[in-house]
Amino acid sequence: MAQTYKETDLLNDPNGSDLGFFMSQLDFSTSNNTAKPVDNRHYTVGGNNVYIAQIGMDNKATVISSSEVSDIRVGQNGNNNQIHFQASASNIETSLLQNGDNHGVYYSNPFYIDNHKSQITQQGNNQNIEWYGGNTISEKMEVSMKGANQSIIVRNYN
Secondary structure, three states: OOOOOOOOOHHHOOOOOOHHHHHHHHOOOOOOOOOOOOOOOOEEEOOEEEEEEEEOOOOEEEEEEEOOEEEEEEEEEOOOOEEEEEEEEEEEEEEEEEEEEOOEEEEEOOOOEEEEEEEEEEEEEEEEEEEEEOOOOOOOOEEEEEEEEEEEEEEEOO
16 A cells, blocks of 8 residues: 655745745744734734635635634645634634645634643645644644544543
């Protein structure tokens, strides 16, 4: 059985892919607390920021958050990608990136927690992650999926 994923340098694609430009415009680094928008197509309300950048067709992103301070970044580069993110925390810092087609992210935490910091990256095709709940063990979790036809289910309950 052969692997269907071929490792490539997506940021320096010689075929002229827009991914390098896309990433530089959104700055997905979550290592600092300052937002770096490149234009005025973002929304700021009381220290809460949500950035959504989409390249491709039929991409859907839903972000529902309740927090004192938040920095939520969503990037979709491809087709038929879906993200549903719902969280309630004092501080939310999240990066969700999908490169490829037919990816799915479903994150739902109905419980209030102090801090939520996460990073989910999907590269390839047909990858899905379902993340339920949150606690101190998962508050700084990073998930990186590369390849095709993979699924992850994360359950975090106290």
